[in-house]
Amino acid sequence: MTAAMSEHLQRLAQALDVEHQALVEHDVHALIRATGAKLEALRALDSTPPVGEAEQLQALAERNRANGVLLSRRRR
Known part of the structure; x- marks a missing residue:
């Protein structure tokens, strides 16, 4: 993995961390x-x-989905 990547x-x-915190705090x-x-x-x-970062990308995708769940709950 390159430094830029x-x-x-x-x-x-x-x-994603900041997004999660904002959702929790309703900010x-x-x-x-x-x-x-x-x-x-x-x-x-x-x-x-x-390239070659499938595990890290999968973890980030899961965090993004979790944030999406929080957002959908907030909208209710």
């Missing part, structure tokens, strides 16, 4: 910022897809 994955992980402004950061990280990863 590692940085992109780290940025995505951090954005709309933080959620908007975190979602923007997540989308930026995903765009960067999309432009240079990671």
